[in-house]
Amino acid sequence: xxxxxxxxxxxxxxxxxxxxxMAEIIEVLGEKGDPPYRVRFEDDGHxxxxxxxxxxxxxxxxxxxx
Numbered sequence: 001x002x003x004x005x006x007x008x009x010x011x012x013x014x015x016x017x018x019x020x021x022m023a024e025i026i027e028v029l030g031e032k033g034d035p036p037y038r039v040r041f042e043d044d045g046h047x048x049x050x051x052x053x054x055x056x057x058x059x060x061x062x063x064x065x066x
Contacts, residue, residue, distance in 0.1 A: 001052055002033040008059040009039060009052060023050070 003009065003025050013019045026047070027038035035051040052058075 001035060001056075001058060003028060003035075003037060003058045004033060004060070004062070006061045008061070009037070009050070010057045010059060011052070012055045012057075014055055 007025045009023050011021045021041055023039035023041045025037045026040050029036045036049045039050050040047045
């Protein structure tokens with residue numbers, strides 16, 4: 001998984017009643033865009049370190065080169 005500062009990460013809810021959450025990557029701590037990431041969740045402003053799993057999707061802010 002690769003991400004840059006400013007990208008969004010969508011974390012899918014894993015259980016009934018827990019919906020998807022969106023967070024902004026505010027710092028990339030791994031080498032060459034690898035996890036862990038410091039993120040800020042949009043719904044409540046909570047910040048944490050995250051190493052995303054298979055239930056997460058990176059949404060780049062920059063369009064990939066064509």
